[in-house]
Amino acid sequence: MPRFFSNKRLILLLVGVIVLVALIAFSLKDRQSANLPEKIVKDAVGFGQSLFSKPAHSITGFFDDIDGILNTYEENKTLKARLTEYASTEVELGDIKEENERLRKIIDKKDDLRAYDPIQATVISRNPDQWEEKIIVDKGESQGIKLNMAVLTANGLVGKVVLVTKFTSTVELLSTENQNFRVSAMIPGKKDIFGLMEGYDPERGELIMKRIDSGFDVKKGQKVMSSGLGGIFPKGLLIGEVTEVSTDDYGLTKLAYVRPAAEFSMLDHVMIAKRQSATFKGTDDPGTSATEGEDGS
């Protein structure tokens, strides 16, 4: 039986463990920003990664196209049925938009929380060990992306930017279990209901909206969208639909389970929303979470 650990190897292993613990402690402390070597590695690897991911996307895109062609007949039927409805809605929408603009002019209000410039980005990788729900996209600081910006697909909000380098940015998805991931949300209605998207139930596959004032009546089936009050998110990005309402652990506020509108797997193209009106640090920004307290309801 040979000795696995000679003295030299044992010392090497011990030193290795110490360095490991030190490095982990060091990098756990501040995950909001990357230091220079990290940024360089991210940009370099990100470039190589995009060489692999983009052809892969075109291959999956090809199969999606075939799938789309096969479904064309069915889709066409349903779309035709909805077309008449659509035309009248469009006219109405145009009318309302115009009126909205006119009214805005009257009260001299230029800022609009809803307005944003979309930046198109391609997903180049997903965190392969999927402990954290993170994807990396091919647009970064040089394209005007900033920390905490909203990331969405055509179906709705998917996440927000948690780390930016020159040419890439890391996006944390809404389906994260991270406690410090918050999005200020609202349920529009006669009276808007405000709350925070906070947490995810992996077994139900649904998001959790917390801190809803218990005086409000939340119903199943109501739509949830971003409120724009968090600081950097635009208003009105669809998050999902309420499926169940209950009270939180302390019985002081309500919480609602929300079925997300967007699909979190198989993401290939996303939009990053750059809000037009001024941005502030708020609930969308995890930097403030320390002062807020973990369960302060």
Next chain:
Amino acid sequence: MTRFIIPLIAVVLFFLEPVFSLFSPIELGDVRYTLVPRFVIVYLVFIASYYDLRKAVLYGLFFGLLYDMYHIDIIGIYTFLYPLICFLAFVIIRQVHRSTGTVMLLSLFMVVLLETMSYLFASLIGLTSISMEVFMTARLVPTVIANLIFIILFGWLFKNLVYKRVVEKQAGM
């Protein structure tokens, strides 16, 4: 020639891992199954058992560090786990008969080990709250199946390639 192909394949596998993880998680029925591609470690186990432990550990350090910096943002997890797995694979393969079948089995076992260790780590620093049973059924088993397919498809190729390099080296090239 093979001299350059060996690191090149490691690089390609490193870049392919996140591409394949774009397909995950898959939903069957009501359960979400997470598939984790662990291609690099499979390849490193082949290098460690057929070629050279030192090379495998060096590759492990390098790709582990890249993995940590690019994907995880916590430096030190895979930088430590990859070389450790290579070392363990080397220790185990010395005790058993070294045939392609056993090396394939060993690489699969190492995937299980790596996955379990990364689970323990993730629950230790609070990245996940799933229980052991959920981890086993929704993550470990599908991961093992996915990687088994990969090993069956590419195991022979890796073995032949690494073996070719060993022969070349003995010939003094």
